Amino acid sequence: MIRTVEVREARELLDHLLPLIASPWLYVVVFAIVAIDGFIPAMPSDPVVIGLAALSASGPPDVVMLAAVVITGGLAGDRVAYLLGRTAGHRVRNPKLVMAKQKAERALRRHGGGAILVGRFLPYGRTATAMTAGSAGLPPSRFTLHTTLAAVAWATYAIGLGRLGGETFARSPLLGAAFGIALGMVIGGAYTLVERRRAKTAAEEPEPELVASGRR
Template structure:
């Protein structure tokens, strides 16, 4: 199977496809980029695709997708109807108010978190330069994480790159499930939050004033 995939893996068009997938994942979460990036990270152990070039493409795609989500949030963030995105946006707004920029970094690793924090940053009219800085930081961190998991699998199963890719994706799923379980347990032990009236002023915590 790997022999059949090699022409695609060795093609420059692969980087274009990866860029598009990672970018679109920023504002359409239904297209998960994690398994693609982790799987290709495992294949870099064979020498193709190039790890450094792949990392640069992943970071660039991530920043592009974040930028589009930011603009969408600025223009039409209040029109979101997807229940999961609405819930994620509410959590993102709370996190941005409390933690500022680091919330964008953490959100990059959570389901719907990347889209929610980017759109919320846009709808709250956070400074674009400030958002780009944290988007770039989150993109680099996520690229290191995803490609690192894949490369670990590829090096572990150097004789079977596809098995290495599967191993890397399995490790990613373990990390995700562990985070989900820990979050649920912590939420159950946390006392009920006091209901407060909605705050309408723009988010300013942890970031400069526009």
């Protein structure tokens, strides 16, 4: 989901990317943005991808190439976060990431690797679930399976929102990009409200132990 504090930064990034809109270098930059967002969750990849997808409805970039770099960038960033979790997950100090990591631990206890798919759509959830999977000893094969599903699902979601905005405002690509980003924020806000209500109920439930061997 889109983190609202990053929308301004995303707009600035889009402004810088527009001169590259027809250049192959655009895909290299998008790959880097999506990958880095996997282990440094201050990089606003969500609105950038949505905005570029909206522009693709009426011209470049090529939507197939965009989808390819978003998925591969997602896999690369998740792998780095997983390895960081295995080696230094206990050293996390960022308050928001610590809170997200605690939620990820509870989700992994309940749902195993499937929590990676859900976490991909939550603020800080992508980094938290990948790092927690690494520190909890989730087998690499299971992590790869679930992170691949998560990368494909998120790329479909983000590019789909962008294309919807681009098709809706075909004569104004930038307005279409803004519409797609705004729609993503609305969806993210609604989901957050639902999760908060659900968390109040789940907080009193006993949590099963996370047994790494049971997730193989």
